[in-house]
Amino acid sequence: MIPSPIEALTRGHTDYNPDHLPVPLAQQLVRNAVTPIIDTETLPLKQALGRILAADLVSPIAVPSHDNSAMDGYALRGSDLSASPVTLKVIGKAFAGHPYPHQVHTGECVRIMTGAVLPRGCDSVIPHELVKDASESAVTIPPGRIRAGENRRLAGEDLPAGSTALPRGRTLTPSDLGLIASLGIGEVSVMRKLRVAFFSTGDELRSIGQPLDEGCVYDSNRYTLHGMLMRAGCEAIDMGVVRDDPSSLEAALRDACQQADAIITTGGVSAGDADYTRDMMARLGEVLFWKIAMRPGRPMAFGHIVVDGKQAILFGLPGNPVAVMASFYFFARDALAIMAGANPHPMLSMRLPCAEPIRKKPGRTEFQRGIVSVDASGKQQVRITGAQGSGILSSMSEANGMIVLHHGHGDLPAGSLVDVIPFDGLI
Numbered sequence: 001m002i003p004s005p006i007e008a009l010t011r012g013h014t015d016y017n018p019d020h021l022p023v024p025l026a027q028q029l030v031r032n033a034v035t036p037i038i039d040t041e042t043l044p045l046k047q048a049l050g051r052i053l054a055a056d057l058v059s060p061i062a063v064p065s066h067d068n069s070a071m072d073g074y075a076l077r078g079s080d081l082s083a084s085p086v087t088l089k090v091i092g093k094a095f096a097g098h099p100y101p102h103q104v105h106t107g108e109c110v111r112i113m114t115g116a117v118l119p120r121g122c123d124s125v126i127p128h129e130l131v132k133d134a135s136e137s138a139v140t141i142p143p144g145r146i147r148a149g150e151n152r153r154l155a156g157e158d159l160p161a162g163s164t165a166l167p168r169g170r171t172l173t174p175s176d177l178g179l180i181a182s183l184g185i186g187e188v189s190v191m192r193k194l195r196v197a198f199f200s201t202g203d204e205l206r207s208i209g210q211p212l213d214e215g216c217v218y219d220s221n222r223y224t225l226h227g228m229l230m231r232a233g234c235e236a237i238d239m240g241v242v243r244d245d246p247s248s249l250e251a252a253l254r255d256a257c258q259q260a261d262a263i264i265t266t267g268g269v270s271a272g273d274a275d276y277t278r279d280m281m282a283r284l285g286e287v288l289f290w291k292i293a294m295r296p297g298r299p300m301a302f303g304h305i306v307v308d309g310k311q312a313i314l315f316g317l318p319g320n321p322v323a324v325m326a327s328f329y330f331f332a333r334d335a336l337a338i339m340a341g342a343n344p345h346p347m348l349s350m351r352l353p354c355a356e357p358i359r360k361k362p363g364r365t366e367f368q369r370g371i372v373s374v375d376a377s378g379k380q381q382v383r384i385t386g387a388q389g390s391g392i393l394s395s396m397s398e399a400n401g402m403i404v405l406h407h408g409h410g411d412l413p414a415g416s417l418v419d420v421i422p423f424d425g426l427i
């Protein structure tokens with residue numbers, strides 16, 4: 001997990017300007033600076049939801065294991081179908097779990113249920129609602145209702161034996177759990193969880209339960225970060241609030257470095273007199289400080305520290321609550337996923353018309369909080385939540401998506417198409 005030296009990362013990037021770093025370049029530099037952990041653990045399948053596969057999962061069997069019926073109906077030989085009605089003799093029944101054990105010959109068929117193994121000799125199924133004159137012993141197939149081979153699920157059509165069912169680095173979803181179960185596999189090797197320590201800095205911060213002295217605010221960033229880290233599948237190590245004082249900060253960073261693969265701090269990265277985070281990171285390791293051409297979330301310190309030979313990646317995020325979330329989602333999240341061993345999975349975004357004009361300054365990426373709704377004609381549209389200040393955390397709770405306004409864009413008239421990243425996905 002040793003990142004390449006910062007100079008090497010930025011070499012060759014002609015648009016590198018630490019005071020005005022475009023978002024896509026900063027994202028690339030962060031991605032290039034991290035490497036995956038290697039430790040793995042084995043878990044029972046049900047506990048593996050959201051975890052990252054440590055090795056390719058190879059299918060030991062074909063799924064399904066036999067050709068079987070996709071319908072309730074009659075299994076028959078496709079060669080018996082003809083241009084005129086044919087009457088077939090019903091010679092038996094096949095249920096799911098109870099196959100018909102004998103060969104089926106020309107002129108014969110078998111009553112079959114969905115999922116039942118196709119009897120030997122049969123290659124097609126006609127649904128029962130398409131047949132005529134069905135009795136216990138015979139059934140008539142009108143012409144043209146099905147073609148040979150229809151309504152048959154082929155052995156291995158879901159997964160052939162020996163194929164890679166799921167690749168290493170896959171973050172397991174509910175369907176994956178089912179897929180693994182369909183192979184008869186009950187435990188999986190996954191990456192251990194990434195350990196991420198985090199703390200807030202600021203003399204004005206109070207923790208819940210403390211009186212709110214004049215000019216103070218309750219520390220919300222640790223709770224937002226806890227939530228975001230949980231959703232990101234990390235082990236979150238909450239280290240509390242740290243005062244704006246170099247020795248407290250040094251002690252907290254040293255402690256965090258011992259415990260975690262990555263450290264996230266908030267506050268204290270501006271240019272104020274009490275902003276010590278950047279300098280302390282530089283003393284303990286290597287820091288790249290950027291003013292990113294984005295809003296919210298302009299200042300960010302990124303790098304690593306080393307304490308007693310143990311290294312941790314470090315994100316020094318700004319203090320404003322919305323800036324914390326934007327810089328987490330658009331920088332830290334990807335880096336943490338790479339460190340955790342996950343394959344890249346880009347965020348899904350939609351292009352939607354904005355219901356109202358949006359103000360935007362060219363020359364920076366803006367992440368505005370959006371509400372996606374459906375207009376009177378049933379079409380989706382998006383509008384901003386209102387005040388977009390980086391301290392207005394309620395805008396994140398009100399929104400159901402982030403509107404990403406790209407670097408070059410200026411003001412947008414109503415009806416312009418904008419990129420929206422929805423907060424909630426199906427899975």
Ligand code: AMP
Binds near residue numbers: 201
């Ligand atoms: P800073 O980046 O330290 O200058 O902080 C910028 C703004 O964010 C200030 O108004 C802080 O009070 C506020 N802030 C910083 N940390 C937190 C936090 N953990 N919870 C809530 N607000 C914070």
Ligand code: MG
Binds near residue numbers: 201202203267268319
């Ligand atoms: Mg501060």
